[in-house]
Amino acid sequence: MADAVDLAALCRGEKGTWDAFVRRYAGLIVSAVRGVAREQAEVEDLVQEVFLRLCKDGFRLMRTYDPTRAGLSTWLTIVARSTARDVLRRRQVPSTPIDAVPEALLAVMPKTTERIKYPDTLLSPRQKLVLTLIYEQDLDVAEIAQSLGVDPQTVRSTHHKAMLKLRSYFAQEDTQPAAGDERPTNRLST
């Protein structure tokens, strides 16, 4: 599909090429944005935001596209949905005048960092992703396989290996209580 547009001429800002690009891909971007928009009325504005993002700052975003790495339609769809989400998120942000904010809320609070109890490297990113999709997104194997571009057996295998690691890790942890833990008998004795 990228062959349909002269990318070099497009990034030079040639009007005729831009017009051809808009005519060719407006329908694709409408389709991509429609999946993100909450209302039909938003679609036109979101499509305009996508085209604006593509051409602003001397086609800075457009210049990052590399046809050897991915198809133009695939890339445009991801850019369109990401842009649409950003725009909708910006619109949702409630704006409160700073005078209306109680002073106590403006005080800088010390940042509390949550302690990560288990090693992040225990599971591979793919294992984490598969488990997230199964147990948090409630997707089935076929949906996950389609999303990741793998076969269903790979999903089952990934899940199985991840669970073996977790079982092994927790079995080890349960037999070695952390130092400083109070014994249950002490708590009950008082």
Add this chain to the structure above:
Amino acid sequence: MSGGNEFNEAPLWRRWREGQAGAGDAAAEPDALTLAAYAEGRLGRPGVDPETDPAIAMVEAWMAAHPDLLADLAAARSAHDEIADAAIVARASALIARPAGNVSALPLRATRPVWQDAMAWSGIAATLLAAVLIGFQLGNDNVVDLSDSNPTVEQSALIGSPNAFLVTDDEDSGI
């Protein structure tokens, strides 16, 4: 079929997840081109296990923290065109204006021979000269007519006596 039906080890996952609070925040966000390559299965090096390929791992780590991105990947894989309104196309086209230097050339007017210009200006000059001469001649004829003949009463009233401003009815004027 939901995941919970096939896999029933959610408590184990939840236990690990609770101890991982905030861990996914450190994942680097992949750019759109990386995501597009992932969606098309073109990410990663040939011969390298996809599960250990750093580029793929980066995308999957980010997606594990932001699973809503899966919808983007699904949409990208099934990208299809719709009919875009003419208004949408017109608005987007207008984002890029025609460059100011591209002025459409209009056809030049045919040049006239020099003698035609000379003739035109000569004609104008001759017309003006004739108008001046005729006007002068008419005025001159009128003056001659009035001075050579005895003026009638109406002509005298019209023209007036040349010495009228010296004659007065006032008797005291001679004092």
